Amino acid sequence: DTEVTQTPKHLVMGMTNKKSLKCEQHMGHRAMYWYKQKAKKPPELMFVYSYEKLSINESVPSRFSPECPNSSLLNLHLHALQPEDSALYLCASSQNRGPFATYGYTFGSGTRLTVV
């Protein structure tokens, strides 16, 4: 299995809702990432998990809450989002085993989120 699977593919939520995005990979990658991508822009890093521990939080608002239950799963819990949070949320994984050896990403297809 060489894929990163994200669910759902599309999500519409109100500003008072709570929802979760899910990401799964079975490539044995120990680094997993959440990125946010606005239309016609590059992906922006949100969170990095290494060996199921949060390594990087790029000053993301607390209405986004990541979770890594095990080495294959990554969740992003959403609460009280704003319309400007509407974007494509991409999960990625890589072979990085620490902060020094860097590898490319395998991205999931993303969740297209619309906040109304």
Added chain:
Amino acid sequence: GENVEQHPSTLSVQEGDSAVIKCTYSDSASNYFPWYKQELGKRPQLIIDIRSNVGEKKDQRIAVTLNKTAKHFSLHITETQPEDSAVYFCAASRGFKTIFGAGTRLFVKA
């Protein structure tokens, strides 16, 4: 903060011509430089990468060059085909952090 500049933002070429995209990075500690291709409505996909101890790498019709001194790296696509049409992102990485360029929208006209 660290950034990656990418040029041009849009590139239109005739099928069979070559395309060149150039990037400049600011963090001298960056040691890994991947290139991603993103077709409309799809995920970014890694197409080629280069590490800081290598000056050039080639994979069929695509090649990357890296000038560490000048902090420049470039993507070269030869014999372009319509299916090469996409947005291309360069990136500079250090550890877990990857900074992406703004992207180049490549159009290959048949």
